[in-house]
Amino acid sequence: MKDIHVTLAPGPHLEAITTQVAHDLNGSIRKLHGKTTRINLLQWFRHEFGLSSTNGIYGPENPFKDPKVEAGFWAFDDNISDLLITPKASFTCPSGDRGRADAWKGFAEYFANNGHEKGSELVKIRHKHAAERCLSDLDIGKLEVTMIIGILTNTVPTIFWAVYYVYRDATLLQDLREEISKIAIKTASEEGEPTWTIKNVDLKSQAQLLAATIDETFRHRTCGISSRYVTEDVTLKGQYLLKKGTIMELPNNALHSNPEYWGASVDEFNPRRFLANPRSAEAKAARGAFRPFGGGASLCAGRHQAMSQMLGALALFIMSSDCDPVSGSWNFPGAHGHTIAAAVDLPSTDLWLNVKPRKNFESDYWRLDPTAKE
Template structure:
């Protein structure tokens, strides 16, 4: 999911929350090209007026050291405005010896963890939780009604399981096993349909938009079956991405219906379609994934009305595509930008390709996704390196009770760890722009794309694993990572082996600049690139008549 800091109605909020409200969406609210920007500036001003009613925060001697801004009070906020995600990267570069520090933001504060070892320790702490932020964004961003919000705000006090914790159970269906194999088979079936429709002559595509539309349908059909609402109404594909693109506007402004009409309209259209889907009973169709069916069953058990159940699935629809599709785009472009990498991947993929003929005598090429991890180390390493280069998670948590974290410095002869106090109510961030771009972990070429970076020794692999957290960690480890792996690697494998992707002029594609937004877990291309990027695609000579198929983890195929 996109890890963003989100906030309830502005009255009676703590200074820390108000400060973070001003800071985290800063790249959206100060974008003067967006409608309503002036109201957003007023919203920020309001936050500061509200914060002025609070006492300046007290810093305990055991808390992480303060990293004071050069400009008092507002310096770090200005850094976020000017540099967005690069702000965190600069902090990490300038303070390589600080494993954790306190960042003053206005009259509030936030802890920033930079040490990979300390990040791992923090992710294991139950007292450092994403749940308070999940509750906060549920109403403003996802648009949950009072029935769901009541369950979130009033968990049982007798020690029984809460509704929020019950929502984790269906994600067992996304762990390796029969249910995941079934979903993988369905999504790869749709991927095969996409690539099999490409002909032997060059077709010019608005590449990002084409990829986004095609794979949004593939993913959502794997989840919701043939009656997937996005299939019933093609316009809803754009509505979903209108909503995704404006999520920060829903969070950061006090009157989003006035200042963010596009995402509001997109969300309403998706909610209407989902309600029609559930009212018609399509959630019981045989081709609906088990993870959806289990989520629905839990919500029925908790007594939620059908429209609330439908609204709840907007979250699943959203998280299934918002990070995977940009990652797929970046992997395609990083690969096809390098002709030698394309050739090396082709040689590797030939080793795990199976060929046959269908009943009509047509040549079939079959990939087994389960073989990739063992037989295609370069493909897997390329995927990991793409995520390292493009992941922009902030790793946000809230301290729900006073917590101590200990850290031992490398080379500390005494071996005595330093213990830090994290105060209840404070936000924590563990930005990937720090850990994924640390020279201590990744070497001096950290800013270069190296597809073989993850083909390494065991000792180096352990070091990398600590600093490489594209799917989060601990209780909040992304449950859909195996599903995304199958979809992305399956698609890239077939495209690399059987297709050519070049510019309209016939040259190698270039890597477009990334939009270092503060509210996207995977950075996307800049907005104008998303809309206008053109690329040509066709089948490789000698592969014109191939029908592509995929094998899921259970050894069965879908055609």
């Protein structure tokens, strides 16, 4: 775990991942250029984020490029709770059981063929620790498929919800476009069409409303639980005895939905909530109550990669595309914490959207530049 945190901390190891992810996101947005595309939003991001994240982490031999491995992983994830409690999964949960076997096989072959040697420092170090303990390629592959739950199953629903919250609110969409246009630089592309470049570094330092919108999305849709082992008897508030040797489950959405911390507007989606002055009473009350990435010793190691990917993808989507729900209105699609492993709600139904080039920018291209420094 220590080495996982090191390889995902800001620095050259993380940059190698975020650079590849940004490059792939540019390709994803380019596919939408110049035409109206009808997409299932969640499915679209499952594929586009699925490939960009895994290309960044597993390198050119990425097993996720095999559609059988990709489909297998999502079948596994969709059925994970059932698989955990079912003894004869091949009878009771056949698609999840088959899916995980396909995903395991792809990753076992990847390690057997030394594909990880061309991948990120993260996968190299994970392989090194497992191989030193004499795990077989199949077992290392199985462990890696579990890691992908962390890598993918929260970023994908987060971007789904962020797109939903932004596009259902025309004012927010307009404000975000104004914010991002201040950092977008116009050049001419090879095809002679205008191309706008957005530096990842500027998104991080100057797109406050964009980041605050993602944070408010997290506040609403967090379903993660931090689990903690109680190492000594402790009494909280003179009232609650936590016994040594037991496990505490801390559901983060209990904090995110408590009016004591967020005030009377707790149930509203307010994208400006996180723009409040940190010294204000409002911000002070909420301090410590915002835990989308958990906290303490096991705070999410992938939070920097996740935020970089979400800021980049949301900025590109907003600047390049208009989108309308095929149903005619932005109805709330329903939400539930789909598996015990998830930290972000999955929508109950996918959104069927017409995505078309942004009005008045029909022929323009939009791209991220992850390499520029401050």
